[in-house]
Amino acid sequence: AQSVTQPDIHITVSEGASLELRCNYSYGATPYLFWYVQSPGQGLQLLLKYFSGDTLVQGIKGFEAEFKRSQSSFNLRKPSVHWSDAAEYFCAVRGATNKLIFGTGTLLAVQP
Amino acid sequence: KAGVTQTPRYLIKTRGQQVTLSCSPISGHRSVSWYQQTPGQGLQFLFEYFSETQRNKGNFPGRFSGRQFSNSRSEMNVSTLELGDSALYLCASSSVQGKETQYFGPGTRLLVL
Numbered sequence: 428a429q430s431v432t433q434p435d436i437h438i439t440v441s442e443g444a445s446l447e448l449r450c451n452y453s454y455g456a457t458p459y460l461f462w463y464v465q466s467p468g469q470g471l472q473l474l475l476k477y478f479s480g481d482t483l484v485q486g487i488k489g490f491e492a493e494f495k496r497s498q499s500s501f502n503l504r505k506p507s508v509h510w511s512d513a514a515e516y517f518c519a520v521r522g523a524t525n526k527l528i529f530g531t532g533t534l535l536a537v538q539p
Numbered sequence: 540k541a542g543v544t545q546t547p548r549y550l551i552k553t554r555g556q557q558v559t560l561s562c563s564p565i566s567g568h569r570s571v572s573w574y575q576q577t578p579g580q581g582l583q584f585l586f587e588y589f590s591e592t593q594r595n596k597g598n599f600p601g602r603f604s605g606r607q608f609s610n611s612r613s614e615m616n617v618s619t620l621e622l623g624d625s626a627l628y629l630c631a632s633s634s635v636q637g638k639e640t641q642y643f644g645p646g647t648r649l650l651v652l
Contacts, residue, residue, distance in 0.1 A: 463643070470543075470629055471643040517582065524595050526572065526584040527631075527641060 429454045429522045433530035440508050441538045448503040448533050450518030459521040460501045462492055465532075466514045474516075477501060488512070513537045540566055543632050543644035551650045557618040560647045564611050564632030570594075571613040572641060573605060576627040585628075588613050589635075617649075625651045 430453045440446055452458055459478050463471040475486025482494040492503045501518060515534045519527040544563045552558050564571050572595075573585040584597040588607035605615040611632075617624055627648050631641035 461640070468648075470545075470645040471631075473640060473642065476640055521641075525570070525587050525589075525633075526595055526597065527574075527582075528584075529582040531581050 429520055429528045431518050431520050431528055431530035433516075433518055433533050435533045436531070437534045437536070439536040439538060442510050443507050446503075446505045446508045446512070446535070448516050448518075448535070450501045450503065450530060451499050452501060452518070452520045453499065454520055454522050456522070457496075458501075460492075460494060461519045461521065461527065462486065462490070462501075462503050463517045463519060464514050465517065471517065474503070508535075508537055510537045510539065543630055543642055545628075545630050545644040545647050547647060548645065549648045549650075551652065552620050553652050554620055554622060556620050557616060558620060558649060559614055559616045560628055560630075560649075562613045562615075562630030562632075562644060564613070564630075565642055568632035568634050568642075569611050570633045570635060570639070571607055571611065572631045572633075573613070573615050574629045574631065575599075576629060576646070577623075577625070582629075585615065620651045622651050625649060 432451045461476045462474040474490050475484050477484050477494045515532045517532045518530045546561045570589045572587040576582045587595040591607045602618045607613045627646045629646045631643045633639040633641045
């Protein structure tokens, strides 16, 4: 069965520090992977996606993610976090059917 | 291009009532999917419509239904509301059915009293 695991429920980083949010997926074939961000009371905004090709993908707002097939991971990174990055981050996989399977999310807090 | 729009943004209903939520996809997008987001269950897939036909359905009771119109706009209906139906309902559109990117609307916040 397809699934996504985000091991960290809550992460706090200092402004200017680097960030890595973990995501592990379970899917038999080559997955289509996504990271979305959600601010309080808002919908989901697409940060980046991986379909194929280069395993390091760049997204909006300075985010990047690396697809590692051997580790079944798709971790999200940002070299320097801004206070406006505080939000909830969701990793998702899209498999044989059209639906997205989401992880439980990681809530990011940014300390001044 | 305008994004996905959802109406209404907020809704309060009482148990036993029914509710209809509306979603207008990005212009040119023909696939619309619906998701329910709750603190306990997270984000769960409800159903997907493409070319006015339901293509996929998640594990929700028959009280949850939907439809899509010829202009790709979609509605979802929940009948006989229960307290547990309180959630953020998100609509997403993509250009075609298949492994394309889904773009989400702001959601409709439903509170059932």
